[in-house]
Amino acid sequence: MTRAAAAVITSALLGCAVSAAADEIPLNQRKSGYEMMGRESRAMQDDDLTNPGMFWVLDGEALWKRKDDAAEKSCADCHGDARTSMKGVAARYPAFDAARGRPVDLEQRINICRTDRQKATPFPAESKELLALDAYVSRQSRGLPIEAGSDERSKPFLEKGRALFNERQGQLNLSCAQCHDDNWGQKLAGAPIPQGHPNGYPLYRLEWQTLGSLQRRLRNCLVGMRAEPYSFGAPEYVDLELYLMWRARGMPMESPAVRP
Amino acid sequence: MARALVNVPAKAKRGEIVEIKALIQHDMETGFRVGTSGNIIPRDIITDFVCKYNGQEIFRAELFPAISANPFFAFSTIATESGTLTFEWSGDKGFSATESADITVE
Numbered sequence: 001m002t003r004a005a006a007a008v009i010t011s012a013l014l015g016c017a018v019s020a021a022a023d024e025i026p027l028n029q030r031k032s033g034y035e036m037m038g039r040e041s042r043a044m045q046d047d048d049l050t051n052p053g054m055f056w057v058l059d060g061e062a063l064w065k066r067k068d069d070a071a072e073k074s075c076a077d078c079h080g081d082a083r084t085s086m087k088g089v090a091a092r093y094p095a096f097d098a099a100r101g102r103p104v105d106l107e108q109r110i111n112i113c114r115t116d117r118q119k120a121t122p123f124p125a126e127s128k129e130l131l132a133l134d135a136y137v138s139r140q141s142r143g144l145p146i147e148a149g150s151d152e153r154s155k156p157f158l159e160k161g162r163a164l165f166n167e168r169q170g171q172l173n174l175s176c177a178q179c180h181d182d183n184w185g186q187k188l189a190g191a192p193i194p195q196g197h198p199n200g201y202p203l204y205r206l207e208w209q210t211l212g213s214l215q216r217r218l219r220n221c222l223v224g225m226r227a228e229p230y231s232f233g234a235p236e237y238v239d240l241e242l243y244l245m246w247r248a249r250g251m252p253m254e255s256p257a258v259r260p
Numbered sequence: 261m262a263r264a265l266v267n268v269p270a271k272a273k274r275g276e277i278v279e280i281k282a283l284i285q286h287d288m289e290t291g292f293r294v295g296t297s298g299n300i301i302p303r304d305i306i307t308d309f310v311c312k313y314n315g316q317e318i319f320r321a322e323l324f325p326a327i328s329a330n331p332f333f334a335f336s337t338i339a340t341e342s343g344t345l346t347f348e349w350s351g352d353k354g355f356s357a358t359e360s361a362d363i364t365v366e
Contacts, residue, residue, distance in 0.1 A: 049267040052330040055285040058263055209288075209329035 025181060025195060030251060033194040033259055036185075041206070045258035053135060053204040053256025056128075056211045060136025063129060069120035075133070078117065082140055090138035091146050091253050094242045096153045103154050105238050107134050107213060125232030131211050134202050138255035146199060146253060149246030161243025164236060170227030176240075191260070197248040198241065200257025211256060214241055262286055266347055268361035272339035280311065280319075282347050283332045284357060290325040306331060306351035314343035323351070339365045 034042060044050050064075045064082055079085045094103040097112070104112065110133050111122035123130035149158050165176045179188065180196035187193065201214040208216075215237045219229040230236045267281040284306070291303025303325060311319040311333075319335050347359045 047267070049265045050281055050283055050332060052283060052285075052332075054265065055263050055330065206328075 161239035
């Protein structure tokens with residue numbers, strides 16, 4: 001099971017073959033990225049008065065109550081108090097949407113609500129408003145176990161996500177699994193390689209100096225592999241998000257988390 | 261209006277050293293970045309931060325473009341008397357924000 005730590009680098013340099021079929025991390029050995037952070041970054045996440053992600057949560061709370069555009073309806077008009085109605089919701093996304101015949105992630109769900117129910121224009125990807133609502137809804141699931149991927153109808157999409165996770169891509173010819181299944185805990189350019197669990201999104205990344213979605217993070221990884229990133233909202237991302245959530249099943253949500 | 265989060269202990273003993281934390285929402289646009297149109301995005305940062313304890317200045321900082329977005333300050337003071345701590349941020353484009361917190365000294 002264990003491969004040499006240098007296998008990834010060696011294969012990238014010499015182009016020699018390393019088995020692409022990665023072993024999944026045993027459930028009891030899974031670790032949130034939180035556990036690999038330094039003391040200061042952990043303290044920043046732990047206290048809501050020092051976690052910058054809370055700004056988006058507070059903005060999201062204001063947006064939740066705001067009546068918007070044609071329908072003159074706020075999120076709260078249908079969903080009431082998010083602290084009860086949205087509890088555990090983010091832990092179940094991406095969730096299967098019957099009308100679309102495929103899973104949608106939480107940001108897509110928010111925009112579906114906006115266009116279909118509020119008769120408003122959808123928020124652009126990575127916009128402050130979309131991230132704020134995402135953060136506010138996700139905050140209501142903090143501490144709750146991830147449940148996404150248990151729906152039978154989502155299974156084919158989860159398998160697509162798994163295939164994408166194990167597929168070599170880009171000029172470096174790397175798969176997600178080679179870093180995050182096989183070599184987590186090792187270093188990449190001096191930084192620890194995490195297991196790649198999506199339990200804190202949307203999260204405040206110190207490198208970004210802002211809050212970002214899981215898709216932004218996936219884009220980041222793809223660019224690092226010298227692969228062409230998908231456009232925001234692409235089905236490939238959602239499948240991958242679904243697989244990642246299933247892979248982190250049972251782990252507690254940390255949204256909005258802080259990461260270096 | 262920018263949001264600010266301040267953390268001041270509600271109660272303290274006289275003479276005790278208390279830690280104060282202040283976080284404010286601000287993009288801290290450096291003035292060195294280029295926008296999608298190819299033009300420089302004008303500098304827009306917080307330039308000054310002041311904390312006063314019952315009107316007396318106890319902490320001041322000047323901020324520069326290299327300081328991160330959403331600047332965070334943590335500092336300490338001696339709890340001398342009950343009262344109010346006020347926090348003031350000011351910066352480019354007439355930016356101004358204030359926040360306050362009460363402390364009870366026993």
